[in-house]
Amino acid sequence: MKCLGLIGLGMIGGSIAAGLKRVSPQTRIVALDVSEDALRYGLSEGLIDDIAPTINDLMRMSDVICLCVPIKQLPTLMPALSAFSGVVTDVGSVKGPIVRLAEGLWGQLPANWIPAHPIAGSEQHSVRAARDDLFEAHKVILTPGNDVQGSAVELVSNLWQSLGAEVVVMSVAHHDDILAQTSHLPHLLAYTLVDVLAGFGDEREVFEYAAGGFRDFSRIAASDPVMWHDIFLTNKGPLLDRLRTVIEALEVTATLIEEESSEALLERLSRAKSARDYFADLQVQSAKKGA
Amino acid sequence: MKCLGLIGLGMIGGSIAAGLKRVSPQTRIVALDVSEDALRYGLSEGLIDDIAPTINDLMRMSDVICLCVPIKQLPTLMPALSAFSGVVTDVGSVKGPIVRLAEGLWGQLPANWIPAHPIAGSEQHSVRAARDDLFEAHKVILTPGNDVQGSAVELVSNLWQSLGAEVVVMSVAHHDDILAQTSHLPHLLAYTLVDVLAGFGDEREVFEYAAGGFRDFSRIAASDPVMWHDIFLTNKGPLLDRLRTVIEALEVTATLIEEESSEALLERLSRAKSARDYFADLQVQSAKKGA
Numbered sequence: 390m391k392c393l394g395l396i397g398l399g400m401i402g403g404s405i406a407a408g409l410k411r412v413s414p415q416t417r418i419v420a421l422d423v424s425e426d427a428l429r430y431g432l433s434e435g436l437i438d439d440i441a442p443t444i445n446d447l448m449r450m451s452d453v454i455c456l457c458v459p460i461k462q463l464p465t466l467m468p469a470l471s472a473f474s475g476v477v478t479d480v481g482s483v484k485g486p487i488v489r490l491a492e493g494l495w496g497q498l499p500a501n502w503i504p505a506h507p508i509a510g511s512e513q514h515s516v517r518a519a520r521d522d523l524f525e526a527h528k529v530i531l532t533p534g535n536d537v538q539g540s541a542v543e544l545v546s547n548l549w550q551s552l553g554a555e556v557v558v559m560s561v562a563h564h565d566d567i568l569a570q571t572s573h574l575p576h577l578l579a580y581t582l583v584d585v586l587a588g589f590g591d592e593r594e595v596f597e598y599a600a601g602g603f604r605d606f607s608r609i610a611a612s613d614p615v616m617w618h619d620i621f622l623t624n625k626g627p628l629l630d631r632l633r634t635v636i637e638a639l640e641v642t643a644t645l646i647e648e649e650s651s652e653a654l655l656e657r658l659s660r661a662k663s664a665r666d667y668f669a670d671l672q673v674q675s676a677k678k679g680a
Numbered sequence: 681m682k683c684l685g686l687i688g689l690g691m692i693g694g695s696i697a698a699g700l701k702r703v704s705p706q707t708r709i710v711a712l713d714v715s716e717d718a719l720r721y722g723l724s725e726g727l728i729d730d731i732a733p734t735i736n737d738l739m740r741m742s743d744v745i746c747l748c749v750p751i752k753q754l755p756t757l758m759p760a761l762s763a764f765s766g767v768v769t770d771v772g773s774v775k776g777p778i779v780r781l782a783e784g785l786w787g788q789l790p791a792n793w794i795p796a797h798p799i800a801g802s803e804q805h806s807v808r809a810a811r812d813d814l815f816e817a818h819k820v821i822l823t824p825g826n827d828v829q830g831s832a833v834e835l836v837s838n839l840w841q842s843l844g845a846e847v848v849v850m851s852v853a854h855h856d857d858i859l860a861q862t863s864h865l866p867h868l869l870a871y872t873l874v875d876v877l878a879g880f881g882d883e884r885e886v887f888e889y890a891a892g893g894f895r896d897f898s899r900i901a902a903s904d905p906v907m908w909h910d911i912f913l914t915n916k917g918p919l920l921d922r923l924r925t926v927i928e929a930l931e932v933t934a935t936l937i938e939e940e941s942s943e944a945l946l947e948r949l950s951r952a953k954s955a956r957d958y959f960a961d962l963q964v965q966s967a968k969k970g971a
Contacts, residue, residue, distance in 0.1 A: 508889055528889060570877050571890040575897050577933060578869055580952040585922075585929045586861050587955030596959040598799055598819060599862040604963070605896040606866050610956040614949035621937050621945065631876075632934050636927055638876045642868060643923050646912050654912065658905035661871040664878030665901040668887040672895070 390544065392417040394441065394451030396466060398427045401480050401510065402457030403519025406436040408552040411521045421447045427516045436519065448473045453544065455479065461619050463490055471495070476541045477502040478548075482568060483624040484532045484561045498534035503545040506530045506564065507554060508572075514613050525553030532561045562627075569627035576617055577632060579609035681835065683708040685732065685742030687757060689718045692771050692801065693748030694810025697727040699843040702812045712738045718807045727810065739764045744835065746770065752910050754781055762786070767832045768793040769839075773859060774915040775823045775852045789825035794836040797821045797855065798845060799863075805904050816844030823852045853918075860918035867908055868923060870900035 393409065395402045398420045406418050419439040422428050431437040441447035444466065447454065456466065456479035463481070467490055470477060477499070481487050484504045491498045498504070509527040529549040533542050546556045559567075583606065586595050599607070621628060645654040684700065686693045689711040697709050710730040713719050722728040732738035735757065738745065747770035749757065754772070758781055761768060768790070772778050775795045782789045789795070800818035820840040824833050837847045850858075874897065877886050890898070912919060936945040 530889070567886055567889050570886050571894045574877075575873065575894050578873060578897075578930070580949050581929050581933050582866065582869060582926060583956050583959075584948055584952035585926050586865075587952070587958075595858055595861050596955075596962055598821070598858050599959065603862045603866050603959075605900055606869075607956045607959050609896055610952045611960065612953075614946060614953045618942070618946045618949055622940055622942065625937055625940070629934060629937060632930065632937075635873060635876050636930050636934070638872050639869070639923065639927050639930075642872050643920060643927070646916055646920060646923075649913055649916070651909070651913065655905060655909045657875055658871050658909055660878070661875035661901045662903075662905045664887075665874050665898045667878075668874075668890060668894075668898050669902065671887055 390416055390453050390548065392419060392451045392453075393548075394418075394447040394454040395420040395437070396422075396444070396447065396454060396456045397458035397462075398422040398424070398431050398437065398516050399457060400514045400516065400518045401507065401523075402455070403427075403431065403436055403516035404521065404523035405455065405457065405480075405552065406431065407519045407521035408524060409548075410436060412551050417450075419447060419450045430516055436516070444469045445472075448475075451475060453478070453548070456481070459616060459619055460486060460623050463487060467491070467494060475501065476538075476544050478505050478545045480505060480507055482506055482572070482620055483565055485565050485626075486623045488532075488534070488561050497536065500534070500536050500538045501541050502534075503537065503541050504532045504561070505545055505549065506532075506568070507549070509554075514616065522553065524549065527554050529554040529556050530564050530567075531556060531558045532564050533558065565624055566627045566631075569624055569631050573620055573624055573628045574631050574635060576609055576612065577621060577628070578635070579606045580614075580617065583607050583610040681707055681744050681839065683710060683742045683744075684839075685709075685738040685745040686711040686728070687713075687735070687738065687745065687747045688749035688753075689713040689715070689722050689728065689807050690748060691805045691807065691809045692798065692814075693746070694718075694722065694727055694807035695812065695814035696746065696748065696771075696843065697722065698810045698812035699815060700839075701726060703842050708741075710738060710741045721807055727807070735760045736763075739766075742766060744769070744839070747772070750907060750910055751777060751914050754778060758782070758785060764792075766792065767829075767835050769796050769836045771796060771798055773797055773863070773911055774856055776856045776917075777914045779823075779825070779852050788827065791825070791827050791829045792832050793825075794828065794832050795823045795852070796836055796840065797823075797859070798840070800845075805907065813844065815840065818845050820845040820847050821855050821858075822847060822849045823855050824849065856915055857918045857922075860915055860922045864911055864915055864919050865922050865926065867900055867903065868912060868919070869926070870897045871905075871908070874898050874901040 393416060409416055418437045419441045420428060420431055420437045421441045421444060428440045441450060452475040454477050460481050487504055488498050507524050507529045509524050549556050684707060700707055709728045710732045711719060711722055711728045712732045719731045732741060743766040745768050751772050778795055779789050798815050798820045800815050840847050
């Protein structure tokens with residue numbers, strides 16, 4: 390890869406640029422963004438080498454293009470990529486709609502397009518929050534199509550591995566279901582709980598007494614509402630399936646409390662605690678691997 | 681206060697002792713606990729001055745007694761306190777059941793009993809996790825009865841203020857409702873979500889891909905299941921009311937996503953984000969006050 394073209398220079402695009410500049414300073418990076426401020430910041434901080442005025446300029450300058458924009462901007466941007474023969478990848482947190490867009494445009498996901506999703510991020514979304522180690526010891530999921538170019542998978546895989554990430558390959562449907570559970574559902578619960586609590590209180594008095602439990606929830610609800618609105622709607626199917634299961638589980642928990650089914654309630658809480666401990670162990674192992 | 685008697689030397693009791701030893705080293709502290717290990721640790725670390733072999737010994741040695749045990753141990757411990765004429769306080773996270781226990785034993789909450797609840801803690805519960813600054817810049821809610829001894833309220837108030845806490849007085853019912861919302865409900869949601877996710881996955885595969893959103897939830901589910909089982913059942917009424925409202929709100933959110941009511945969904949998420957930002961501001965102000 391001689392030149393990486395970034396479409397979108399936010400927190401994720403900026404962190405890819407920052408990481409790549411650290412591990413592979415000879416690779417040129419050019420960027421296209423609607424925000425001139427983001428592009429100027431990227432240039433002045435040395436994250437990018439050049440600004441591409443148009444998508445055609447970006448395609449001419451780059452041999453690999455990475456789309457780091459909100460999913461809803463893809464319908465406008467994707468048609469132009471028909472003319473690009475290099476490798477294309479993206480970082481969208483829902484993969485089904487991207488593949489369906491490609492199928493609508495080109496009949497199938499092009500052989501040179503490798504959908505990718507880095508499982509990393511924060512509630513920040515500006516390029517000013519970019520970090521060169523954001524992806525270290527994090528997983529990146531690739532969901533290549535059936536008729537994929539092997540060399541393109543290898544290139545995108547190597548790109549992420551060079552940033553310290555662990556690359557995993559799975560199907561689009563499996564990816565979207567896993568993410569519905571581990572990311573979209575927690576965010577939806579957090580937004581709903583915070584909204585409900587704000588609605589209960591007399592002048593938001595409840596927040597004055599919020600301790601650890603609520604603090605952890607509310608941090609999740611600090612994320613960009615527009616981004617999460619888009620994610621919830623784009624991953625509608627898997628998210629609704631899982632949400633309905635959670636609502637049913639909450640109803641079961643409510644019944645256990647209502648009927649004071651002490652033993653069954655304790656069993657449920659203990660099972661969750663043991664699953665949580667298993668998860669914490671995984672995190673410790675993964676942190677050790679990263680160190 | 682010449683001598684504080686602690687019934688229960690866990691994380692909260694231990695942190696009261698540690699804090700008091702720092703700000704008021706001349707105050708003697710004696711403790712009673714079923715765990716000899718906890719008592720020995722308390723003695724060797726200088727958290728307590730003496731061990732009370734029985735509750736009668738503790739009453740004889742102390743002029744103030746603070747109950748720092750799980751609520752379900754109170755029915756066994758409370759009758760003995762009839763013989764105690766000093767000030768009694770407790771740190772239970774649900775106040776209604778304690779007042780009802782007292783009413784059952786003595787007709788009403790005794791004038792020398794000041795129910796208190798420090799809004800501080802963590803998923804730790806051993807005395808080894810005790811910290812002398814645990815209560816600094818945290819709220820402590822007192823819920824005294826109607827026929828209370830003014831001097832007892834003042835004493836308990838001063839005790840908590842000396843540990844750096846901000847003391848607030850409110851009714852038992854209001855306390856239990858506020859805590860149902862800000863603490864018990866988030867814990868219940870976290871336990872349920874973690875349990876549901878653990879149940880979905882093939883060999884808990886989902887946990888391998890869990891990023892920030894899930895991590896914040898799962899930390900809450902690391903708390904002691906026995907303690908939370910007790911809290912959920914003792915604060916059954918207010919908790920179930922609030923839980924049912926959250927279930928309804930989740931059903932509304934599900935419908936908005938199902939019907940792709942883009943505007944209403946975004947409005948809901950933005951409202952939550954603005955409530956969260958308000959909460960974050962409060963926290964910053966409170967941290968400044970504490971500093």
